[in-house]
Amino acid sequence: MLIKSLKLVAAATAGVPAGLAEIKARSESHDRKHLDIKPHLYGLWLSSVIASARIHDKSWDARTEDAWKTILGHVINRMKKAY
Numbered sequence: 001m002l003i004k005s006l007k008l009v010a011a012a013t014a015g016v017p018a019g020l021a022e023i024k025a026r027s028e029s030h031d032r033k034h035l036d037i038k039p040h041l042y043g044l045w046l047s048s049v050i051a052s053a054r055i056h057d058k059s060w061d062a063r064t065e066d067a068w069k070t071i072l073g074h075v076i077n078r079m080k081k082a083y
């Protein structure tokens, strides 16, 4: 479920409509009225996701890491604002 969501939110940065809808849906499911994910948790979450991907992806490099940080950074900003 998380991988599917990550692919969609990445597509949103290229303007893909299904990706934009996914960001909206995830912002709502994680907001204070639903899962109540406090904004300070997103930075910790991003570090953990990146640490796991770095261990498991043999072709991981600095460029890949920067791309993840940039793209997920945009998504996280949206989710924090929607909190």
Ligand code: HEM
Pocket: 001, 002, 005, 006, 009, 025, 026, 029, 030, 035, 037, 041, 042, 043, 045, 046, 072, 075, 076, 079
């Ligand atoms: C870009 C950031 C994130 C994405 C794309 C994402 C995506 C998802 C998806 C697809 C689900 C399952 C569907 C749903 O319940 O909405 C989910 C559930 C969940 N997420 Fe996130 N998430 C993000 C950040 C976080 C963070 C920062 C936390 C807390 C540290 C978190 C905690 C949870 C929890 C507790 C669930 C429910 C798990 C369950 O039902 O067993 N998420 N997330």
